Every structure is written in C-alpha cells, then in structure tokens.
Amino acid sequence: MKGSKVILNGKTLSIQDVNNVARNGALVEITEEAMRTVEASRALVYELANSDTPVYGFNRGVGLNKDREVVAKYYEEYNRNLIYAHCVAVEPEASEEDVRAILLARLNTLLLGCTGIQPAIVTMYKDMLNYRIHPVIPERGSIGEGDIACLSHIGLAMIGEGEVHYNGIRMTAKEALERASLKPIVLGPKDGLAIVSSNALAAGPGALVLKDIQDLIETADIIYALTLEGYRGNVTPLDPKAYEVRPLPGQAYSSQMVRAYLEGSYLWLPGVTDSLQDPLCLRGSCHLHGSVRDALDYVKKYMNIQLNSSDDNPCVLLDEKRIISCSNYEVTSLALGFEMIGIALSHLSRNSCHRTIKLGNARFTGLSRFLTPSDARVIAYGTIQKTFTSLDTEIRHLSNPATADYFSLAGDIEDHANNTPYVVKKTSKIVDNLRYILGIEAMHAAQAIDLRKATKLGKGTKAAYEVIREEIPFLDKDRNLSIDIKKAYNIIKSQELLERVREAISE
Known part of the structure; x- marks a missing residue:
C-alpha cells in the first residue's frame, strides 16, 4: 500500500482509508475544491473577527473565559498561549500509527470549511502525514468533549516546539521541520482552538479499532x-x-461464512455425530458472532x-456568512456504540473460552483428557x-461502561462528558486479549483434529489448520506453551490465518 494515495475532500474518508494511511503509509492529497472552501472560510473569519461581533475562540476567549476580549494585535500570542495552556495530557504516548490516524481524522474534518482555520495549518497536517512527522501525543487527559488536552500537542509541534518522531526517529519538532524544509506555523485568530478542539483522538484510533474488529x-x-x-x-x-x-x-x-469454511468437511457426512x-x-456461536457483527x-x-x-x-456557516455556537463536539452516540461492541465482544470471548474448555473435556469430545497424546506421560x-x-x-x-463517569468542569460550565477516547482504548485492549483467546482455541482445535485423525477438512478450515501447523507442531510432549501461545497470537494479529483462508475459499 505504500506509495498509494488517499484523496481528501472532507466528505468521503472511509475506515479503510484511515487504515491505509495510518498503517500502510499511504500518502494524502487534498482536492482543489476543498482547499478553496478552507480559504473562503478563513476569509470569513477575518471579516467577522475584525467586526464588533463577539465570536467564541476568535475575538473572545474559550471555556469560562468566553467573556474575555482578544484584540487583533494579540491574536498570535493568545493562540500560542492557548496551545500551551491545553498541553496537560499524560502518558502513555500514542503509537505512531494512532498519531497518523488522529492527524488524518482532523485534517479531513477541516476541509468542510466549518472551522475557519488558516490554510497553512491544513497544509501542515498533510505535510506531517506525507513527511512522516508524527507529534508525540500523550493519550490520557481527554474527557471526550473535544480532545483538547491531547491534541494541543499537535499544535505544539506545528509551532516548532515539543517533540515528534520523524521517519521513526525521535527529535525536537523544530529539528524535524527544518529537515523537511517546512516552516513553523504563525498562529492567527481561531487557529489554537481549531487545532485543539476536535474528537480526532477518538475518531482516528477508533476507526483502526473498528477495522480490527471486522477482521477479528x-x-x-x-x-x-x-x-x-x-x-x-x-452442523x-x-x-x-x-x-x-x-x-x-x-x-x-x-x-453463511462458517458453511463456506466447512465446505467439503467430513462433518457433512451422514451419521458423523451422535x-x-x-x-x-x-x-449458538454464529448467533453470538452475529451480534458482534450487528453492533x-x-x-x-x-x-x-x-x-x-x-x-x-463555534461552527462556521460559510454559505450564510455566520458563525454559531453549538455542541458538535458531542460524540456520545459513538461512545455508546463502542461500549455496546465491547459488551458484545465480551460475549464472544466467554463463548470462545467455553468452547476451548469443552475441547479439553473427554466427556464431551470422546478424546483424551486435555487433548493429551498420552495420559500417563503428557499433561498437555x-x-x-x-x-x-x-x-x-x-x-x-x-466491557463495563465508562462513558457515564464524568464531572462538571471549567467553572461548572462544562457539565457533560462522554470519555470516548478511553472507551475506544479499552475496546482496543479487548480486541488484543481476544487475539490470545482465539489463538489458544485454535491450538486446541488443531490438536483435537490430529487426535481424531480427521483428514477430510473443509476448504477454509484446511487452510487454517495448515497455517497453525506451520508454526505450532502437534503437541506430542510437554513443552513451554507460552511460546506456542505467542505464535498463535501472531498468526491472528498478522492476519496470516485470515488471508490464507480468504484465498482458499475464493478458489
């Protein structure tokens, strides 16, 4: 995928696009029409900022300081201070692939022209992605009503401060911008707020998690x-x-998919099971897996x-030449969705565990206890x-809900939150744990197939069995199973098993 391009216009970015840019190194390009929209929105910002109309984040402060006037000669200083004041997040730091997803998610929403940000900053988002300049972003500190405490670190890098990873090497943002022949941004009205206030910390990594769940x-x-x-x-x-x-x-x-994987299997022969x-x-596994798909x-x-x-x-309404106060940073629908899918995945996890336990139970399988090849010698x-x-x-x-836990903040004016970044992060952890759990089930299934001497496997299951056995041999004697578990995890995470099975059933 490296060398490919994703064309951005603010309207057609897909979850697969996010995956291609964040993980596969695809470059980004912005349509001319989208840049014209950004430029027109910026012109309107200056028109309104220079008038007597009070505009939140433009010629007035933010949060509880919305009543504080910001005069034109202090625009740069005020917006720089806004970036500094919002740099309050704490470790761990977001991975580079998550940072790329964050940059991409915010860049695409800027192209709608509802922000009023200067075009040079939009170009900087694109350049950071294409030159692989990835700001160091501590990922804890957002309550989900705009990820201001974390995204501020992107603004820090854009003005040439803080740290970044440049082509995989950690260095100061100033040095990275110089190496890439890019100039630090000089901030103007609304720029600081536009950089810090979006839900990209949840949206970018969240899109990657959804891609992982789809594969899982x-x-x-x-x-x-x-x-x-x-x-x-x-059957x-x-x-x-x-x-x-x-x-x-x-x-x-x-x-439908399970039937396809089992096409040609001995299980369809008459009288196979009593x-x-x-x-x-x-x-009921298809029913439970289907619940995850529906979620x-x-x-x-x-x-x-x-x-x-x-x-x-505030939201810039370019066609009407207005800027209005709103709550478009509210992403509770997204948070509730991730909470739901976390609960659905917990059902899938428990079900997989029960299947694995049953495979080790001779009363259910008719095979040896714990799938041992020798009751007297091997614990298995x-x-x-x-x-x-x-x-x-x-x-x-x-899987316990966290979205409803919040305080009333900012002088009691911000009294709702949704914690979407944390909800996304814990869902990602669920997915990673499931890679181990499903991997261990696969180890048991392959061992049971060998003990049963089942040679007539399905078109898809035969490919899956072969992938497992290429890495993990039949358990003929006791060995360090932590090594096998990690191999099974890697088979799933690398998508080798998934790709081989897809190839097999497509043939």
Missing part, C-alpha cells in the same frame, strides 16, 4: 469452524433455513459520520485454561 469477527468464525471439526460437532445449527425464519443479518452472515444437540457454546454495523455508521462531518464549536493442555480465562476476566471488566 471473521477470524472468530474461522476458528469456530475449526473447533467444530475438532469437536466433531453437530444442523448451520442450516440456512434456521436463519430464514429468524432473519437477523449478522448471524445469517456468520453462518450428539442431538451440542453445548450452547458450539450450537459493528451500528458503530461503523456513526464513525463514518464522525470522519466526514464538522465537530467544531491441563494448565492453559488459567491463561485464557484470566484474559477473559480482563475483558469482562473492560
């Missing part, structure tokens, strides 16, 4: 299908007729709105249950 749920379907083969599960719950009489879109899609009904963790569709809808709409206050997976259940416990606590 597809991977979960694959591993569930593999588990069915290791378990010798009953009647996959019958498409069941989903026609209850047409919930997510579960219907998951069942189980009339399997445990719920196997019988994901909801959040993607609001993320696409967030990435392509103004979250500025007798202890590993502690690991994946402890990770599930973390997920259960991370």
Whole structure:
C-alpha cells in the first residue's frame, strides 16, 4: 500500500482509508475544491473577527473565559498561549500509527470549511502525514468533549516546539521541520482552538479499532469452524433455513461464512455425530458472532459520520456568512456504540473460552483428557485454561461502561462528558486479549483434529489448520506453551490465518 494515495475532500474518508494511511503509509492529497472552501472560510473569519461581533475562540476567549476580549494585535500570542495552556495530557504516548490516524481524522474534518482555520495549518497536517512527522501525543487527559488536552500537542509541534518522531526517529519538532524544509506555523485568530478542539483522538484510533474488529469477527468464525471439526460437532445449527425464519443479518452472515469454511468437511457426512444437540457454546456461536457483527454495523455508521462531518464549536456557516455556537463536539452516540461492541465482544470471548474448555473435556469430545497424546506421560493442555480465562476476566471488566463517569468542569460550565477516547482504548485492549483467546482455541482445535485423525477438512478450515501447523507442531510432549501461545497470537494479529483462508475459499 505504500506509495498509494488517499484523496481528501472532507466528505468521503472511509475506515479503510484511515487504515491505509495510518498503517500502510499511504500518502494524502487534498482536492482543489476543498482547499478553496478552507480559504473562503478563513476569509470569513477575518471579516467577522475584525467586526464588533463577539465570536467564541476568535475575538473572545474559550471555556469560562468566553467573556474575555482578544484584540487583533494579540491574536498570535493568545493562540500560542492557548496551545500551551491545553498541553496537560499524560502518558502513555500514542503509537505512531494512532498519531497518523488522529492527524488524518482532523485534517479531513477541516476541509468542510466549518472551522475557519488558516490554510497553512491544513497544509501542515498533510505535510506531517506525507513527511512522516508524527507529534508525540500523550493519550490520557481527554474527557471526550473535544480532545483538547491531547491534541494541543499537535499544535505544539506545528509551532516548532515539543517533540515528534520523524521517519521513526525521535527529535525536537523544530529539528524535524527544518529537515523537511517546512516552516513553523504563525498562529492567527481561531487557529489554537481549531487545532485543539476536535474528537480526532477518538475518531482516528477508533476507526483502526473498528477495522480490527471486522477482521477479528471473521477470524472468530474461522476458528469456530475449526473447533467444530475438532469437536466433531453437530452442523444442523448451520442450516440456512434456521436463519430464514429468524432473519437477523449478522448471524445469517456468520453462518453463511462458517458453511463456506466447512465446505467439503467430513462433518457433512451422514451419521458423523451422535450428539442431538451440542453445548450452547458450539450450537449458538454464529448467533453470538452475529451480534458482534450487528453492533459493528451500528458503530461503523456513526464513525463514518464522525470522519466526514464538522465537530467544531463555534461552527462556521460559510454559505450564510455566520458563525454559531453549538455542541458538535458531542460524540456520545459513538461512545455508546463502542461500549455496546465491547459488551458484545465480551460475549464472544466467554463463548470462545467455553468452547476451548469443552475441547479439553473427554466427556464431551470422546478424546483424551486435555487433548493429551498420552495420559500417563503428557499433561498437555491441563494448565492453559488459567491463561485464557484470566484474559477473559480482563475483558469482562473492560466491557463495563465508562462513558457515564464524568464531572462538571471549567467553572461548572462544562457539565457533560462522554470519555470516548478511553472507551475506544479499552475496546482496543479487548480486541488484543481476544487475539490470545482465539489463538489458544485454535491450538486446541488443531490438536483435537490430529487426535481424531480427521483428514477430510473443509476448504477454509484446511487452510487454517495448515497455517497453525506451520508454526505450532502437534503437541506430542510437554513443552513451554507460552511460546506456542505467542505464535498463535501472531498468526491472528498478522492476519496470516485470515488471508490464507480468504484465498482458499475464493478458489
């Protein structure tokens, strides 16, 4: 993807675009029409700022200081001080890929012309992405009503202060700008507020998390299908007729994919299983996975709105030559969506844990206890249950809602918040824990398939099994399983398993 370009106009940025720029190094380009909109909006800012009309963040202060006048000769000083005063965030620092997502999310919303920012700053966002100048952004300190405490560090870098990563090397912003032959920004009216006040800290990384969840749920379907083969599960719950009489879109899609992964599997042969009904963790997996898909569709809808709409206050209405006070930085819908998907993922996690426990239970599988190749000599997976259940416990606590916890701040005038950056961050942690949990399930499924001597696997599950066995051999004797667990995690995180299975079923 390196060398490709994403064209920005403020209206069509996708979650996939964010992934391509943040993780794959795609360059960005701004349409001429969008830059003309930015320039016209800036001209209106000066027109109003030089009038007697009080404008928040322009010729008046911000927050509780909205009653303080800012005269023209102090515009640069005031906006620089605004950047300094808002640099209050604390570690850990955002990763470089998250910083790229943040820069991109804010740049795209600026192109709508609702901000009134000077065009040179818009160009600076683009140059930071294309020259790989990534401001060091402490990621804790935002309550979600505009990520002012964290995004201020971008402004610090733009005026040549603070630190950045330039092509992967940490240095002062001043040095990085000089190396790239870029000039520090001289701030004017509204510039400081426009830089610090947006929801990009949640929107950029949040888009990456949604991309990860989309890949993760597809991977979960694959591993569930593999588990069915290791378990010798009953496939009647996959019958498409069941989903026609209850047409919930997510579960219907998951069942369709699982059937595709199991195409050609021994499980479809008559008389394979003597189980009339399997445990719920196997019988209802498509339904649970479908709930995650349905939740994901909801959040993607609001993320696409967030990435392509103004979250500025005040809002410049260019066509009407007005600037109005508003609450467009309010992203509670997005926060609630991420909370919902966190809870949905906790169900998926618990279900995966139960499937893995069942695979180690001889009473359910008819195989050896803990999938040992030798009851007398090899302990096998007798202890590993502690690991994946402890990770599930973390997920259960991370799925607890946090968006409703807030104070009344700024002299009691800011009395609502949504904590969306934190909600996004904890959802990201849930996803990462699930990579381990699903990886451990995949290890068990492959071991069960080998013990069962099942050779007639599905088109997709055969590819998944081969990926696992290329990295993790059959457990014929006890060994350091932490190494195997990390390998399984890497197989999932790298998307090697997902890509190989996609390739197999497309053939």
